[in-house]
Amino acid sequence: MAELAIKRPTTKARGFVVGRALEYNLTTLRISRAYVSLLSRPEGDATAISLAWIGDYEIRMHAAPPAGAAKQPLFIVDVFDHDAQLFIDSRACHTIAEGAVAFDEFLHMAEPAVGGPHRNPPV
Secondary structure, eight states, rough: OHHHHHHHHHHHHHHHHHHHHHHHHHHHHHHHHHHHHHSOOOOTTTOOOOEEEEEEEEEEEHHHHHHHHSSSSSEEEEEEEEETTEEEEEEEEHHHHHHHHHHHHHHHHHHHHHHHTOOOOOO
């Protein structure tokens, strides 16, 4: 019985770690698929790829504008408020992993705001 009590916290801790790893892998897969879609578009197509909607907020991926810099970003991830018609934040991403981190940060930034001033009052 004592042995079972010792194993349960470890199992829960492992589940938490596995859950976070799975979440990161799914986010990385989402960013990878969007980037492949971005690369598959015709030259000059400047439309954004929608990654997620949270209330009035949309997280999107854009092609990086051409620049003469030695290390140009692969793409740009931004969060757009459709209610206010404003860009809230954007990140230039040089790797898929940077895009996954930016997506997670924007997701966590937009989630609390959904219940805030953009929420429609009950009828």
